[in-house]
Amino acid sequence: MRQDHQPDQRGPILFLVLLAMIALLVVAWGAGQEEADGAPTTGAPSEPLGPSSPLFRPTGPPMVEIAPPEPSSEPSSSGAEPVESSGAEPVEEVAPEPPVELPGGGTRIFADNRFLVAYYGTGQTPAMGVLGETDPDTMDRRLHRAAAPFRRPGQPVRHVYELIVTIADASPGPDGDYSHDIPRSEVRRYIRAAHRNDALLLLDIQPGRSGFLETAQRWAWALRDPWVGLALDPEWRMRPHEVPGRTIGQVGAREVNRTSAWLARLTKDQGLPEKLFVLHQFRTDMIEDIDQIRQRANLAMVQHVDGFGTRGQKLATYHHVARPRQFAMGFKLFYDEDVRRMGPREVHAVRPKVRFVSFQ
Template sequence: MVQLENAPTQEEAEPEEPEATEEPEATEPGEPGEPVALPGGGTEVFAGNRFLVAYYGTGQTASMGVLGESPPDTMDRRLHRAAAPFRGPGRPLRHVYELIVTVADASPGPDGDYSHDIPREVVETYVRAAHRNDALLLLDVQPGRSSFPEVAKRWEWALRDPWVGLALDPEWRMGPRQVPGRTIGQVRAGEVNRTSAWLARLTREEGLPEKLFVLHQFRTDMVQDIGRVLDRRGLAMVQHVDGFGTPQQKRATYHAVAKPRQFTMGFKLFYDEDVRRMGPREVHALRPKARFVSFQ
């Protein structure tokens, strides 16, 4: 049986938070009067056969992924080392910070939606680091009992930045009586479409380059009616297949879930949970081809 990412547990200890560090000022993506471009140039995420490599996690804690194990600039250097073997002739890289900004909780919290937002100043730190280091920033949302559109709109201030995209994690999209960690969530195509329509409109109205729009999945029932998920001009639509285990288990999950005619494909690698973590050659050998890999 294929193991699942973040399998439900009864309870988890609260991780300790490392001390905050000072960050230098960020640079802007373009000079006044110039077209807004993505890191490395251009306005399309995957143009020029680019391959994306991300570190995944949340700020100020290592408990949810490698991204939070060190301050942003140190993390960026580690990401560059991890990404380098994925580069090849005619396959330039783009680096991505996938930051969980809305975190699912096992308790309802003050607003009763079983999730909380990380502090704005933490997100601002990663926005500045992304510009300083020529990386994309991907905001990952785990909405609990809220909907994806209402949570995404709370991050509009950050999504107005030309280098910031959005990732939806249906594992943590709960129904009215469900609790994160006790059940695997799911989302309907209509809710995905409402979220992407809002983001595409924001991108168009602000004159922004193409944005990453990522849909995480490791079971076929996590996105109901996935064939009805619409492509959106201005968004690079990615289906990111998660789930840990042996290479054989991970390939089986990938083949069961992948919808390459609808999406650009992504694939996740786990430092701790994978059994013999797949290397760049194995990832590049996946069919359908993956164009985005993230490390957790």
């Protein structure tokens, strides 16, 4: 009986084994050529590839290319070092908000050679000055008529409402400080009027036996308005046992400096334009150590000379107390107390130069 012939399987098996060995050798050779980061080389340069290499291809989504900024010789306004791109999607830069401007434009009180003209007094009564004789809008029209003759070519006028918000009293009152605040609603009325009529508002304080700083801080809510400034009246700053109206008050440079530092810090922290900071004076002893009063970067500091009488008396007072190298100069005109009240031409002729005149 003849047996069936079985085909020889060894040939194909040896061929498959040979192919497997060749494949293993190829894989081993390829693995030895890979870089440490897993990106295979292609026979290109042996140095590591980075973003500057034309052969660099990052994995993941394609990068958004951000053009480098143009070189500039100007220093950074913030003083900070430039921040390098992290490779993330670019974030749109938000331009800083421009500073709030003052009425008439700009952020500095006396910019463009401006001349300030004010009406002085308190709300609800004409007893303390012309400002309170009428409603705010009627007062503003009168102020514009009074201020117009002070305008000169190249010297625009800026209008000011000087509102006494803390008033000295002849009696101690409930808190014993010989002063009282006018209602907040009255101050808000003048703030609204100032914004309607493009005017500055100047809060005048007569603190009695309180300090200027603690009194000013009660008005911080109003001083946060960009058009509201502060005036200190040392005539009404009483020492213990002194009573307003019976003696002329006084203040030391240290108290003025503490108050101006607080106001300058508030102005900076709130991002406000420069504020008026006015010191009223008509006798040298009203401000002790005046030469030690510090300048503040965010404040337009004014020494306002308030004497009344004849023209000769007013000028003598002015020349006696004026410190033009330290302050911008102010000058007061009294409708009732002055004898032959000085007009705009005479005020402009005064030296040292007057930058701010107020009517009482």
